[in-house]
Amino acid sequence: MIDLRLLREDPDRVRASQRARGEDVALVDALLSADERRRSSGVRFDELRAQQKQLGKQVAQAKGDEKTELLKKTKELSDAVKAANAEQDAAAEEAQQLLLRIGNLVHPDVPVGGEDDFAVVETVGAPRDFAAEGFEPRDHLELGSLLGAIDTERAAKVSGSRFYYLTGVGALLELALVNAAIAQATAAGFTPMLTPALVKPRAMEGTGFLGQAAEDVYYLDKDDRYLVGTSEVTLAAYHMDEILDGAKLPLRYAGFSPCFRREAGSHGKDTKGIIRVHQFDKVEMFSFVDPADASAEHERLLGWEKQWLTSLGLPFQVIDVATGDLGLSASRKFDCEAWIPTQGKYRELTSASNCNEFQARRLSVRMREAEGGKVRPLATLNGTLCAVPRTIVAILENHQQADGSVRVPEVLRPYLGGREVLEPLAR
Incomplete structure (x- = not known):
């Protein structure tokens, strides 16, 4: 607040x-x-x-x-x-x-407007010219079927629309992505965390997800618990009602968890495939810092996201998200959007938000200053490192080959037994 x-x-x-x-x-x-x-x-x-x-x-x-x-x-x-x-x-x-x-105060440099009024900060890499290579790119669903990696039809039978199974190399690819993302985060000084998927109302409200975003949240009335849409919730509330030693900041955590979203406002959007789904896994970075260091930490989070996407060999752009698309808690947000060849546009893969003292005030997370011992709210920031299904979409479509096989980014090969290519199943 x-x-x-x-x-x-x-x-x-x-x-x-x-x-x-x-x-x-x-x-x-x-x-x-x-x-x-x-x-x-x-x-x-x-x-x-x-x-x-x-x-x-x-x-x-x-x-x-x-x-x-x-x-x-x-x-x-x-x-x-x-x-x-x-x-x-x-x-x-x-x-x-x-x-x-009342939402967090927006940073003065944030572009004003709605979802489409973002400002492009940077473009990294160039989309492949599939025509020059002599073939039409397949979408991720067709590639997933050829590889035996994605099954949405049986998921619809079992759970309904916007669900999916990852099978065979698809399941292995998720595990590789998670392990590689956690390895990068750990190397950067983050403490890896496996977090709960169910939280009490105060944790959800404290992070700002029961206001304008409430329609996307799953609530279990019998238990008075919420299913998290991101481990940002559990990581932010980890130090709820605590006073942290300012001399030990920043504290950085990398949480892996399942995420659940109702996608209530997405009727007719991304109805096919695994871009917009009700359940997915994600690796999330979270930082507790001195407010004076919040802007610099925001840039660091963005830098780690760019490092990750570059290691996957994905062309992407960085955008400064407009005021109307920030969400309640963020003062400023940068998204990294990867190029999706069959859609001919960039789609969000990662997001880095500076919440300043907003969430800390709501959750009563404070710091004791090293000099003078004054107790005051600290700042929180969060950044998606790997939202698994969207990252799989980007990898399959950008690294596909004419025969339906897919080249494996080098950073993932140690977690796939050294495999360099995902081959289509024999028909």
Whole structure:
């Protein structure tokens, strides 16, 4: 959540951020009003409590009619104290709920607009010219069938649409990707983590996934638990309600987990294949840092993502995501989009977000400064290293050969028994 002091001191900045996100600007004024009522009722409560204590002393010393009159005043004052306390609690609850609905302040350099208003930061590598090589590229589903790697038909029979089986070399390719991604992250100083897939409401709300993204979240009503759409949730909440030693920052974790998304707003999009699915596995990077180092850490996360995609031999572009597509928690987000030959366009493979202090405030994750011992919120950042199914799509389509075989990126070969090519099954 945003800092309430900043809201009081510079509400126009918060209004401008909400406007840039395409979100309700009126929330800012509603929050200011609730916060003022909370503070004024708090002052009133304190004044009445002081009067109550003073009156108690007078009652103890009074006698006769004077005491009777003072006791009457005591009852009236007690009712007023209860009313002020109730008003304070109600205003505080209203302010808290409004505060949870306001998005992080967007970075001033983020392009303003919706999903298609991103800015291209960099293009790495060039798409292959399949025409010059003398053949028409097959899509990942056809390649997956030839290789015996992907089965969506039986998955639909068992689970419904937007599910898939990875079979044979497809399953091996996932395991290779996960192992190679974890190896890169570990070499970069990340602690590998296997994280839960079910979380309590506070963890989901604390990371910002119960606001505008709530429709994409699976909820188990009987257990009051949520299925995570990313291990960002479990990694962010790992140090919930803790004070971390600032001298030991940054803390970096690489989480591997299954991810679940309802894809509620994607009707008609990517209905075939495994680009947009309800369940998938992912390796996610997560950093806890001093807020002063957040921007530099954001660039580092992006650098590790670029290193990963380059090692896979994939042509890609880096985009600065527009304000309306940031999500509630991110102040700024860079996506890496790989070229998908049969679609003739770039598609998102990785994402790196700087959330500054936003999630830490919601989850009460703080740091103790090395000098002076001051306790304050820290900053959190997250970055996808490998979303498995989309990465498989990009590898199959970009590294395919005319006979339906697929060249294996060198970085994955040690995890595939040295195999250099995935061969079609004999028919």
